[in-house]
Amino acid sequence: MTPTEVCLGYMAAFATGDPDAVAALVTDDFSNEHLAALGSGCSGQDEYRRRLPGFLAMMQGLHYEVADPVRDVIAQDDRVCVGYVLRAVVEGRPVSVPGVMRFEVRGDLVARRIDCWDSLVFRRQTGQD
Numbered sequence: 001m002t003p004t005e006v007c008l009g010y011m012a013a014f015a016t017g018d019p020d021a022v023a024a025l026v027t028d029d030f031s032n033e034h035l036a037a038l039g040s041g042c043s044g045q046d047e048y049r050r051r052l053p054g055f056l057a058m059m060q061g062l063h064y065e066v067a068d069p070v071r072d073v074i075a076q077d078d079r080v081c082v083g084y085v086l087r088a089v090v091e092g093r094p095v096s097v098p099g100v101m102r103f104e105v106r107g108d109l110v111a112r113r114i115d116c117w118d119s120l121v122f123r124r125q126t127g128q129d
Contacts, residue, residue, distance in 0.1 A: 003105040004073055007080045008066065010110050011101070015063040019052035027111045035116040036099075038123070059088035078105045086117060095125040 001009070010025040026032075026045050033041040042048055056062060064084040066072050072083040080103040087096050099117030103110055123129035 001108050002075070003078050003080050003103070004069075004075045006105045006108055006110060007082055007101070007103045008069070008073070010103075010113075011064040011066070011082065011084065014056070017056055017062070019049060019056060022052055022056075023049035025110055026113075027106055027109045030110065031112040033112070033114045035114060036119045036122075038119040039115060039117070059086075059090060062086065062088040079103065080105065090126045093126050095122060097122050097125070 006025070010022070013022045013025055016022075023045055026048060028045050029043070030045045030048055031041075031043055032048055040051075042051060064082075064086055066082060066084050074081045082101050082103070083098075084101065085096055085098050087094075089095070097117050098121070099115060101116075102114040104112040120129065
């Protein structure tokens with residue numbers, strides 16, 4: 001698989017709602033970083049796997065929409081950048097939040113993810129602001 005295929009497969013796995021399916025696509029030493037004010041990062045596949053059920057439960061029907069893989073994906077060697085729109089239902093409210101994920105891929109797994117999304121849009125759409 002190409003690094004782009006690895007990253008798009010990882011993003012698609014969220015739509016399954018299965019924490020094991022998502023966690024299986026990252027390395028043991030996975031680094032999960034968030035640049036958004038509301039984000040919370042972690043290190044290691046085990047810790048990531050521990051957090052996924054709560055995240056997926058909060059984000060009903062979560063999927064990452066990549067509108068145009070030709071224009072919204074930039075890849076060079078083992079690094080990939082993907083523009084997306086996160087779509088889900090949070091506390092009964094539909095959300096549509098733009099963002100960008102930057103990845104480092106090792107083999108067929110994601111080794112590092114840096115996620116940047118609009119916290120203010122999320123807060124407004126969920127009635128927090």
